[in-house]
Amino acid sequence: MKRILIILIMLGFFTSSGNSTTEPHLDIYYFHATHRCPTCLKIEANARKTLETYFSEDVLNQKIIIHMLNFEEPENATLFNKFELYSSSLVLNAVDKNGKETAMNMTDFAFTNAYDEDAFIKGLKTAIDKQLSLLN
């Protein structure tokens, strides 16, 4: 079962382009440009690996929703500007039962640790756990 979940995450099966739920959940946004640099691709790979390893059940239950979005596409501009972003960015946005949103910008962390996979996964896991705790 876990293997199937991992494959589905890798294929982006749970990747959403919109917010379709009002239940408490954590939106993980990764905004990227049309032309992506090696670091940008590495960050996505590390983020997916973190989710596969530690949060596959949460992804399946849509407690965590992954959004991989091209910030250069006009339809993503509103969301991109909402978080006051400028370039490729990783944002963890917790939405509690009252609809209150708490965003955590992990961009600086992600670019700094992109090539240290262990540090990246450990740091992102801690951040996701912290954001998930806001949903309770």
Add this chain to the structure above:
Amino acid sequence: MKKAYFILSVFVAIAMLSCNNTNTKEPKTSGSDSLNTKKAVVYYFHGDRRCKTCIAVGEIAEKSVKENFKGNTEVAFKEVNTDLKENAAIAEKFQVSGSSLALQFNNNGKEVIEDITEFAFMYALTNPDTLKNTIVGKIKKHL
């Protein structure tokens, strides 16, 4: 009347400044034929919106050239914005579509291009000295 002359003078001054700004724009990158005759050129390609790593790659590459080959007219650093239409030709020549770092060498008339993008992005933030030393070492080999 004096007031009218003053306003006219202000308009003339603004117009002159505007013309001056247009003339001081950087030459188009696609017309960088003079760079092809140099022994080594470090080309740094990027888009309008750059990530942290991309900015670091550009800064290290430029610094590597300026600090180690100051006054050497055979070596140059060239920054190219791939989002500008005028740079489409050079981006195509180097076969790049986004952020990239490439070294162009002129070996007795034979042009050699070395793409070190993967390496550059891997070390730009974690070990900038490794990237700098690599760039400098590769250039020195061709001088």
